[in-house]
Amino acid sequence: MNRTTENNIRSIYEKYKQENPKVRIRDAAKALKVTEAELVYSSENNLYLLPDFHNLLNELKELGYVMALTRNEYAVHERKGIYSKAGFHGTIGLVVNPDIDLRLFMKDWKFVFAVNENNRKSIQFFDRFGNAIHKVYLTEKSSVEAYENLLDKFQTDQPDHLSIEIQIPLKELPLETEKFDAKEFHQEWKDLQDTHDFMGILKKHGLSRIQAMQNAPSGFTMEIPRSKIESILNLVSSLKTEIMVFVGNSSCLQIHTGLAQRIVRTGPWINILDEEFNLHLNDQAIHSLWIVKKPTNLGLVHSVEAFDDQGNLIIQFFGKRKPSIPESEDWRLLVQSLTETL
Incomplete structure (x- = not known):
């Protein structure tokens, strides 16, 4: 997505939100036939961050008490707590404590943004297909100063375009009964x-x-x-x-x-x-x-x-x-x- 396309998406998205004030960004992306990452990227309120995922994940603990959100099509999981240091083994990552407990499968991770939605601040991670992976929202107990420091540390040149790959849905193959023992x-x-x-x-x-x-x-x-x-x-x-x-x-x-x-x-x-x-x-x-x-x-x-x-x-x-x-x-x-x- 280049800047011209971005401006088009921004105006279309703003018009859509005016007509559908309660719409969630995931649903808006579906309706507009774009990815959620493209909608996030199109907003002037949001900031593209350096996708240095290992170091960025380990900075999240500095934010203090936050809300971690992970979802799929039919379930949304929201857990409040404080991140601990992440551990990595190849493309697998772990964040483990009694509150924030994550397994990270990082081969497709590609984008990260600082997002400001009506002054609700978050860090949001996306895959190479533009799908939301994980979101970290500040709460009233979070450190805004640490959030601003994180943005300063991972701020980078804003790209001229967002390179989104086309995702081909995987079809489940029938069980090969003649080979299945x-x-x-x-x-x-x-x-x-x-x-x-x-x-x-x-x-x-x-x-x-x-x-x-x-x-x-x-x-x-x-x-x-x-x-x-x-x-x-x-x-x-x-x-x-x-x-x-x-x-x-x-x-x-x-x-x-x-x-x-x-x-x-x-x-x-x-x-x-x-x-x-x-x-x-x-x-x-x-x-x-x-x-x-x-x-x-x-x-x-x-x-x-x-x-x-x-x-x-x-x-x-x-x-x-x-x-x-x-x-x-x-x-x-x-x-x-x-x-x-x-």
Whole structure:
């Protein structure tokens, strides 16, 4: 996108916002058939920053108490807290503390902006296709001085154009049953010692996650009605069960660990509206919902996993656990209760 195009997009976007004052930028980008990064870039209020992601991520802790936001098409995960130092191994990054807990898959990261939306300040990361990856919003407790220092440190020449690559949607390939060794796959699932090894098994057998649900060993997955999502959250709230909520996109996974207390329905969205954690989940977009069991060296781990009609993972729920601590019995009993009414 060059400057002429940028000016055109800016005027079209401003007109669209006047006609649709409550529109969110992601929805406006879809309606205008541009990317969210292009809309951000077109605004004179926003600043393109040097995409030195490792160093910039490690500066976020200086901002103090902020709100981290990661989303996909049907789920938005918002968690308040303070960033800790990020760790990197190749294209994988980690930010791990009780509040801000992220897994960063950085091969497609390309752009970063300082964004000012009606004086609401944030740092926003985008991939090479112009999709939003992760956003960090200042709160009333954040350090505005540290934010300004960060902008000074990472400010760079504003590019004449934003080079956005065309994203070709990946189509899920049909399972090659003649090559798929179900017996071997089932045994490897049963022999799991760590849930982190699950993706390696899928890769070995050429399975997507939804194909794994459909071809799991007997008793290790169960499809349940999508309406159970609201039941799960209401049970978690009433029983004060601590859970883990995973929401991600292709470049970032964000995790909340703790309670989910205030559950509110707004149209197609089921929401958690707590002081430090908000979730917005369009459960009407869930095509299939699964209870999943994975063995570990500390016993079974149960998750509830939701997929859209394209087989994309929308959200996962786990019971609170740590590497050296088994899954909570409260969560296990809660999941078991879901199956008793089927």
